[in-house]
Amino acid sequence: MSAESPPHPDHRDVEDLARGVRSGNRVSVARAITLIESRKPAHRVKARLLLTTLNDAAGSALRVGITGVPGAGKSTMIDALGTLLVRKGHRVAVLAVDPSSTRSGGAILGDKTRMATLAAEENAFIRPSPSSGTLGGVARTTRETILLCEAAGFDVILVETVGVGQSEVTVAGMVDFFLLLMIAGGGDELQGIKKGVMELADMIAITKADSGNEHAARRAAGDYRAGLHILTPASATWKPPVITISSRDGIGLEDLWANVLSHRATLEATGEFASKRRDQDVRWMHAMIEDQIRQAFLTNEAATAKIEALESEVRRGAKPPSVAADEVTSLIFGRA
Amino acid sequence: MSAESPPHPDHRDVEDLARGVRSGNRVSVARAITLIESRKPAHRVKARLLLTTLNDAAGSALRVGITGVPGAGKSTMIDALGTLLVRKGHRVAVLAVDPSSTRSGGAILGDKTRMATLAAEENAFIRPSPSSGTLGGVARTTRETILLCEAAGFDVILVETVGVGQSEVTVAGMVDFFLLLMIAGGGDELQGIKKGVMELADMIAITKADSGNEHAARRAAGDYRAGLHILTPASATWKPPVITISSRDGIGLEDLWANVLSHRATLEATGEFASKRRDQDVRWMHAMIEDQIRQAFLTNEAATAKIEALESEVRRGAKPPSVAADEVTSLIFGRA
Numbered sequence: 001m002s003a004e005s006p007p008h009p010d011h012r013d014v015e016d017l018a019r020g021v022r023s024g025n026r027v028s029v030a031r032a033i034t035l036i037e038s039r040k041p042a043h044r045v046k047a048r049l050l051l052t053t054l055n056d057a058a059g060s061a062l063r064v065g066i067t068g069v070p071g072a073g074k075s076t077m078i079d080a081l082g083t084l085l086v087r088k089g090h091r092v093a094v095l096a097v098d099p100s101s102t103r104s105g106g107a108i109l110g111d112k113t114r115m116a117t118l119a120a121e122e123n124a125f126i127r128p129s130p131s132s133g134t135l136g137g138v139a140r141t142t143r144e145t146i147l148l149c150e151a152a153g154f155d156v157i158l159v160e161t162v163g164v165g166q167s168e169v170t171v172a173g174m175v176d177f178f179l180l181l182m183i184a185g186g187g188d189e190l191q192g193i194k195k196g197v198m199e200l201a202d203m204i205a206i207t208k209a210d211s212g213n214e215h216a217a218r219r220a221a222g223d224y225r226a227g228l229h230i231l232t233p234a235s236a237t238w239k240p241p242v243i244t245i246s247s248r249d250g251i252g253l254e255d256l257w258a259n260v261l262s263h264r265a266t267l268e269a270t271g272e273f274a275s276k277r278r279d280q281d282v283r284w285m286h287a288m289i290e291d292q293i294r295q296a297f298l299t300n301e302a303a304t305a306k307i308e309a310l311e312s313e314v315r316r317g318a319k320p321p322s323v324a325a326d327e328v329t330s331l332i333f334g335r336a
Numbered sequence: 337m338s339a340e341s342p343p344h345p346d347h348r349d350v351e352d353l354a355r356g357v358r359s360g361n362r363v364s365v366a367r368a369i370t371l372i373e374s375r376k377p378a379h380r381v382k383a384r385l386l387l388t389t390l391n392d393a394a395g396s397a398l399r400v401g402i403t404g405v406p407g408a409g410k411s412t413m414i415d416a417l418g419t420l421l422v423r424k425g426h427r428v429a430v431l432a433v434d435p436s437s438t439r440s441g442g443a444i445l446g447d448k449t450r451m452a453t454l455a456a457e458e459n460a461f462i463r464p465s466p467s468s469g470t471l472g473g474v475a476r477t478t479r480e481t482i483l484l485c486e487a488a489g490f491d492v493i494l495v496e497t498v499g500v501g502q503s504e505v506t507v508a509g510m511v512d513f514f515l516l517l518m519i520a521g522g523g524d525e526l527q528g529i530k531k532g533v534m535e536l537a538d539m540i541a542i543t544k545a546d547s548g549n550e551h552a553a554r555r556a557a558g559d560y561r562a563g564l565h566i567l568t569p570a571s572a573t574w575k576p577p578v579i580t581i582s583s584r585d586g587i588g589l590e591d592l593w594a595n596v597l598s599h600r601a602t603l604e605a606t607g608e609f610a611s612k613r614r615d616q617d618v619r620w621m622h623a624m625i626e627d628q629i630r631q632a633f634l635t636n637e638a639a640t641a642k643i644e645a646l647e648s649e650v651r652r653g654a655k656p657p658s659v660a661a662d663e664v665t666s667l668i669f670g671r672a
Contacts, residue, residue, distance in 0.1 A: 044662065051656045058653065140658055147656060195535040195568050223566060230563030232531050281650045281657045288661030289643070293633055294626060296669065307625070314617045317394065320387045320483060321617045322476055325624030326380065333632065 014046055018053045024091075024153045029125070036144040037130050039137075051144060057151035059277055061093075064260060065171040067161045068181025069192035072207045073247055075114040077181060078158055080247040081256065082118040085156050091123045093154040095145055097171050098129035098162040099138050125154060129162075136291035139170045143284060146174065163194065172200040173280055173287075176273065177260050180204045184213070184220035199231050201240050203259055209244035209252065217244040237270050238263055297332050306331050350382055354389045360427075360489045365461070372480040373466050375473075387480060393487035395613055397429075400596060401507040403497045404517030405528035408543045409583055411450040413517060414494055416583040417592065418454040421492050427459045429490040431481055433507050434465035434498040435474050461490060465498075472627035475506045479620060482510065499530065508536040509616055509623075512609065513596050516540045520549070520556035535567050537576050539595055545580035545588065553580040573606050574599055633668050642667050 017035070020028025036047045068074045082092045094115065118124045130141040146157050161171040172178040180201035182193070198204075204224050209217035225242045233239060241259055245252030267273035297303060310324040353371070356364025372383045404410045418428045430451065454460045466477040482493050497507040508514040516537035518529070534540075540560050545553035561578045569575060577595055581588030603609035633639060646660040 048659045048662055051659055055653075055656050058656065144656075144658055193568055195570070196532040198567060199531045199535075227563040227566030230560050231534060232529055234531070278651050278653070281653075282647055285647065285650050285657040285660045285664075286643075288658055289634070289664045290626070290630060292661065292665040293629055293668065296665075297629055298625070307622075311618055311621065314621050315614050317391075317614070317617075320391050320394065320480070321621040322480055322624055323384045323387055324621045325628065326384055328621075328625045329628040329632075332629065 011049065014049045014053065018050055018151075021050075021054060021148055021151050022057075022153075026125070029148060029152050032148050033127065033141075033145055036148070037141045047144070051147060054147060054151040058147050060150045061146070061155045061157045062260070062264060063146060063157045063159065063175040063177070065159045065161065065168075065175035065178040066181065067163055067168050067171065067179070067197065068207070069183060069185075071192070072181040072183050074160060074181055077205075077207060077245070077247045078160060079115040079118045080250065081253055082115065082124055082158060083121065084253050085257070086118070086121045086123045090156045091125075091154045092118070092121075092156045092158065093125040093127070093146075093149040094118065094158045094160065095127050095142055095149070096129040096160045096162070097135075097138055097142050097167050098131075099135040099167060125149065125152075134291070134295070135166055135170060136287070136295070138167075139174070140288060140291075142171075143174050163192075163197075168194065168197045168200060173283060176267075176276070177202045177263055179256075179260075181207050182220065182224065183208055184216035198228075199234070202234065202238065202263055203240050203256070204228075204242045205252070205256055206242070206244045207247065210246045210248050213246075214244070220244075235267060235272055237266055237272065303328065303332060347385065350385045350389065354386055354487075357386075357390060357484055357487050358393075358489075362461070365484060365488050368484050369463065369477075369481055372484070373477045383480070387483060390483060390487040394483050396486045397482070397491045397493045398596070398600060399482060399493045399495065399511040399513070401495045401497065401511035401514040402517065403499055403504050403507065403514070403533065404543070405519060405521075407528070408517035408519050410496060410517055413541075413543060413581070413583045414496060415451040415454045416586065417589055418451065418460055418494060419457065420589050421593070422454070422457045422459045426492045427461075427490045428454070428457075428492045428494065429461040429463070429485040430454065430494045430496065431463050431478055431485070432465040432496045432498070433471075433474055433478050433503050435471040435503060461485065461488075470627070470631070471502055471506055472623070472631070474503075475510070476624060476627075478507075479510050499528075499533075504530065504533045504536060509619060512612070513538045513599055515592075515596075517543050518556065518560065519544055520552040534564075535570070538570065538574065538599055539576050539592070540564075540578045541588070541592055542578070542580045543583065546582045546584050549582075550580070556580075571603060571608055573602055573608065639664065639668060 017028055017032055021032050032050060035043055035050065038044070038047070066074060066078060068077075078094060082094060085092050113119075115126055119126055127145060130138050130145075142159065146159070149157055159171050159175055161167040178200050180193075180197065180203070182204055184206055204221075206217045206221045206224070221242045221244050228240060228242070243252055243255055243259065245256055247253070264273060267276065298307065307328055310319065310327060313319040314321050314324050353364055353368055357368050368386060371379055371386065374380070374383070402410060402414060404413075414430060418430060421428050449455075451462055455462055463481060466474050466481075478495065482495070485493055493511075495507050495511055497503040514536050516529075516533065516539070518540055520542055540557075542553045542557045542560070557578045557580050564576060564578070579588055579591055579595065581592055583589070600609060603612065634643065643664055646655065646663060649655040650657050650660050
């Protein structure tokens with residue numbers, strides 16, 4: 001109190017990094033992402049400090065989640081939409097949530113190759129999925145990366161999910177708008193989409209409404225429009241539209257973006273836009289707490305071996321599941 | 337090993353109780369349910385022993401979950417269906433999952449009053465929802481009660497859910513067949529059903545297709561039938577039918593039950609019936625482990641107070657969710 005103490009070296013580091021991120025410096029953004037992706041306790045301390053420092057920028061971008069059935073042309077669509085947005089003057093970050101990914105030069109190259117036009121834009125930033133193994137880990141770093149990108153001045157964040165495990169639910173829980181890409185396929189395309197995903201969608205876009213295929217796409221759109229009637233809308237004030245687009249021919253992307261903006265305006269008018277973000281943040285906090293507790297207790301060798309053995313007993317009907325569960329928790333808590 | 341030791345008194349108790357349950361003695365079944373509902377560690381030890389003893393009877397009943405929108409007449413329908421099944425020679429147990437319930441004389445009376453015809457049947461057993469507070473607790477005792485009822489010779493278990501919180505997902509995860517009751521209501525009825533529930537259904541029954549209302553019910557059935565096309569079926573071999581019923585006029589209940597049996601026959605033919613049960617058991621074991629760990633760490637006073645304080649900081653945007661989560665887990669694990 002009496003004399004000014006020099007800032008803690010860690011703090012100075014982090015302040016420099018925060019300044020770099022805020023100036024939009026790509027090297028700083030990349031270094032910040034590497035820091036938040038690290039699981040070392042010392043790095044987590046720094047990451048917490050960095051995120052707290054940059055927290056005032058949280059929520060400054062429009063966050064759009066994108067999923068789709070295999071074959072819907074997700075990369076092509078993101079490449080086309082991202083390029084359109086950059087040319088409109090936006091700064092666009094593309095993040096991915098793929099719990100099955102592994103960090104490799106190939107994956108990064110892959111992401112930039114499959115979105116070649118967008119990757120060449122100065123005002124675009126493409127980041128492959130973090131690969132910390134669990135969906136919880138991938139989700140954490142992606143959410144924190146969104147915050148870093150917002151601090152760096154990106155005003156549109158596109159979060160792509162590959163649809164592995166619960167990744168759609170996870171991504172829908174971190175974005176303002178969730179877009180589902182489907183194709184006209186006579187019902188077969190439904191095999192590629194998991195239960196519950198349809199109801200997460202704020203809009204469905206039937207892709208590949210390319211020249212010659214418009215009729216099939218429009219018919220599919222009509223089917224989805226009729227079908228959505230039996231589903232509970234996410235918001236009382238927003239009815240998910242069904243549109244057709246052709247990324248190849250550049251058709252429907254302006255309409256798509258107009259719908260995203262109209263959704264924001266509609267939900268902002270009722271206060272839902274802000275309250276949805278607050279709810280997402282609170283749920284996210286709880287999910288992270290549970291994930292970390294699970295990690296702490298269920299990933300050690302003894303617990304893993306015990307769970308595996310009991311799982312096979314339960315699977316062949318030799319032991320009631322609740323008895324097996326009690327045995328695991330007895331092991332964890334050291335009770336008889 | 338050398339001399340026979342007398343059975344442990346607890347074991348003798350439990351063996352008596354198990355014998356009583358197997359003989360279908362109602363007092364024994366009620367005592368066994370009271371035992372498994374107890375959270376006292378000594379009772380849990382006995383309950384584990386009881387469940388392990390009775391485990392050979394697990395899965396001997398057909399388990400049907402029932403949910404519906406408010407106003408669909410769930411109790412009336414269960415009363416009518418249960419009575420029909422008893423008269424066909426079945427022994428029917430009705431259980432409920434209502435995480436909001438409180439144990440009271442009134443609730444038990446209520447359950448028997450709202451299913452008055454069924455309650456009067458010798459071969460029916462109606463048990464109100466356990467009230468152990470959390471959905472995890474209610475789910476555990478309900479699953480264990482299913483096992484007790486199966487050991488007691490009930491061959492049809494109807495599990496009703498009131499649709500609070502995640503209770504539909506929980507019930508769908510413990511039954512062979514999940515039935516959704518809807519009414520003809522021009523879209524308003526959708527407000528009463530939570531997201532994702534439609535896709536859990538193995539069948540939709542439009543209720544109150546009473547004399548004079550058949551046309552509206554049939555039209556609603558057609559709408560749902562068309563709408564289901566855009567949803568991913570739970571099984572590749574079973575397309576959820578949409579039927580109309582009138583519990584009041586006793587119409588459609590035979591058809592309803594025929595569909596439940598047809599579902600079982602179809603899934604048994606492919607092996608899905610047994611594999612679905614095994615998967616449910618394994619998932620159930622994991623859910624219980626996580627629930628118990630969560631209970632152990634997140635329900636003490638210090639953790640609850642800390643979480644509440646951080647939740648309000650996160651809600652007003654003063655702290656990033658992941659930073660708040662780290663603070664909670666630091667408190668739990670005693671790290672800085």
